[in-house]
Amino acid sequence: STRDEAVASPGALPRAAAVRELASYEPATGVEMWRGRVGDVDDLVERARRAFPTWAAQPLSTRMELVRRFANEVRKDAEALAATIARETGKPMWEAHAEVESVLAKVEISIRAYADRTSQRKLDSALQGTMAVRHKPHGVLVVLGPFNMPAHLPGAHIVPALIAGNTVIFKPSEKAPATGELLARLLHRAGVPAAVMQVCPGGPAEGQMLVAHDGIDGVLFTGSANTGISINRKLAARPDKLVALEMGGNNPLVVWDTPKLTDAAAIVVQSAFASAGQRCTAARRLIVKDSMYEPLLAEVKALADRVIFGAPFDSPTPFMGPVIDTMAADGLTESFLYLLGHGGRAIKHLVRPDESLPFLSPAIIDVTAMADRPDVELFGPILQVVRVGDFDEAIAEANATRFGLVAALIGGTPQEYNRFWGGVRAGIVNWNRPTISPSHAGPVGGTGLSGNHRPTGYYAADYCAYPVASGEMEQPRAAIGVGLR
Numbered sequence: 022s023t024r025d026e027a028v029a030s031p032g033a034l035p036r037a038a039a040v041r042e043l044a045s046y047e048p049a050t051g052v053e054m055w056r057g058r059v060g061d062v063d064d065l066v067e068r069a070r071r072a073f074p075t076w077a078a079q080p081l082s083t084r085m086e087l088v089r090r091f092a093n094e095v096r097k098d099a100e101a102l103a104a105t106i107a108r109e110t111g112k113p114m115w116e117a118h119a120e121v122e123s124v125l126a127k128v129e130i131s132i133r134a135y136a137d138r139t140s141q142r143k144l145d146s147a148l149q150g151t152m153a154v155r156h157k158p159h160g161v162l163v164v165l166g167p168f169n170m171p172a173h174l175p176g177a178h179i180v181p182a183l184i185a186g187n188t189v190i191f192k193p194s195e196k197a198p199a200t201g202e203l204l205a206r207l208l209h210r211a212g213v214p215a216a217v218m219q220v221c222p223g224g225p226a227e228g229q230m231l232v233a234h235d236g237i238d239g240v241l242f243t244g245s246a247n248t249g250i251s252i253n254r255k256l257a258a259r260p261d262k263l264v265a266l267e268m269g270g271n272n273p274l275v276v277w278d279t280p281k282l283t284d285a286a287a288i289v290v291q292s293a294f295a296s297a298g299q300r301c302t303a304a305r306r307l308i309v310k311d312s313m314y315e316p317l318l319a320e321v322k323a324l325a326d327r328v329i330f331g332a333p334f335d336s337p338t339p340f341m342g343p344v345i346d347t348m349a350a351d352g353l354t355e356s357f358l359y360l361l362g363h364g365g366r367a368i369k370h371l372v373r374p375d376e377s378l379p380f381l382s383p384a385i386i387d388v389t390a391m392a393d394r395p396d397v398e399l400f401g402p403i404l405q406v407v408r409v410g411d412f413d414e415a416i417a418e419a420n421a422t423r424f425g426l427v428a429a430l431i432g433g434t435p436q437e438y439n440r441f442w443g444g445v446r447a448g449i450v451n452w453n454r455p456t457i458s459p460s461h462a463g464p465v466g467g468t469g470l471s472g473n474h475r476p477t478g479y480y481a482a483d484y485c486a487y488p489v490a491s492g493e494m495e496q497p498r499a500a501i502g503v504g505l506r
């Protein structure tokens with residue numbers, strides 16, 4: 022069987038087990054690496070609800086201590102966690118290790134962020150007594166994770182949610198349940214109670230059931246725009262439920278005048294092809310000044326030709342692995358052919374050496390001549406190139422998308438960067454830096470179809486707790502000064 026039929030229907034199982042099963046397969050080999058039952062949503066929500074009051078009443082210092090112990094557990098098991106991520110996503114080991122480092126970094130960032138952004142404040146006023154601002158957790162939060170960074174990105178919601186005093190039901194991507202389960206085990210080993218942090222293995226069906234469940238207080242989502250929109254729609258009549266959406270991008274990387282062609286090309290290749298292009302922040306569109314086009318593209322192509330793509334544990338070490346499954350590889354191949362058939366000119370073809378596996382080469386295609394360029398996120402190693410004449414055109418081109426996660430400018434003067442920063446619409450705007458790997462010490466989120474202004478990273482503290490204002494005095498002191506008979 023393949024990953025594409027991973028969510029087995031009840032009919033495919035023996036009658037006695039009328040429970041849905043889920044399996045996960047290594048993209049690089051097709052070998053099954055995990056199998057288990059999907060979560061019982063009602064049961065999970067009920068447990069989480071029951072656990073909430075006690076957890077929320079713990080001193081903040083206790084919850085902080087537990088997430089620090091979680092970091093220690095991650096350190097102890099870093100190798101196993103990295104290997105699980107690498108096997109389950111197909112990414113090279115060096116990159117899986119980098120993901121583990123991000124999980125660790127997020128712990129201290131979240132502790133600092135909670136203290137900075139949700140600390141207790143008291144404003145004294147002689148007339149009105151004390152005005153206190155304190156924060157409360159929402160209750161039961163559902164975390165829906167994507168497959169591409171199956172430990173780091175769910176962790177980026179889970180850790181701040183737990184610090185703030187919420188109980189969490191984490192549904193990992195159906196393509197990365199093993200990583201999700203391991204992440205939860207490390208939290209439990211650290212002492213986070215089982216009912217406070219529960220895993221719900223499952224696919225879109227379990228995601229939908231969790232979102233629609235009356236007993237939850239919010240959804241913290243990282244994934245594609247289509248899914249995010251459907252979650253938003255489902256909760257449209259429930260303004261009381263928190264919805265934090267981190268979605269995809271169609272991210273522009275503008276290259277302007279720079280003498281540093283080799284560095285510029287390296288930034289382009291890194292931004293477009295790291296993780297086989299399976300990053301929300303990957304550069305999808307390279308927008309190049311006319312005069313830079315020939316020399317830059319020659320460098321980019323030469324470097325992309327050198328990119329080794331292979332299995333996680335291959336030697337020599339690959340730069341990137343396969344895409345997540347054969348269905349994704351099929352879709353990307355179709356998209357590439359569509360671009361070719363509608364006015365695109367291949368600079369570097371998309372090559373799939375083995376039809377039975379989802380390995381794809383980096384691909385580069387000039388789409389300047391295309392009349393209607395589809396504004397969709399191609400979640401793989403396909404870079405589209407657009408040639409422009411002047412800087413205003415470059416900014417307009419960068420903004421020609423409904424998404425708005427990242428935009429980056431390579432080269433240009435400080436004045437041009439200022440114009441770029443002011444004119445471009447995105448949650449992350451970089452200069453001479455790759456589009457990928459945003460620091461979680463800052464906000465991580467986007468505009469338009471990329472998110473709903475609840476950026477994660479440092480700012481996750483903001484949506485994990487809500488502020489409560491309290492006017493407070495030791496004794497009642499009524500004051501009606503006017504209007505009495």
Ligand code: NAD
Pocket residue numbers: 165166167168169170174192193194195223224225226227228229232243244245246248249251252267268269270300301302398400426465466471
């Ligand atoms: P996805 O939208 O397919 O799935 C994300 C999660 O939602 C999974 O757990 C899935 O099971 C669940 N889900 C699917 N349909 C659902 C529904 N109707 N209701 C409730 N839950 C549902 O995303 P993916 O393919 O796993 O991840 C890749 C996408 O994530 C890309 O679009 C990428 O850009 C985006 N992403 C965004 C960020 C960010 O921080 N902005 C980071 C990483 C990935």
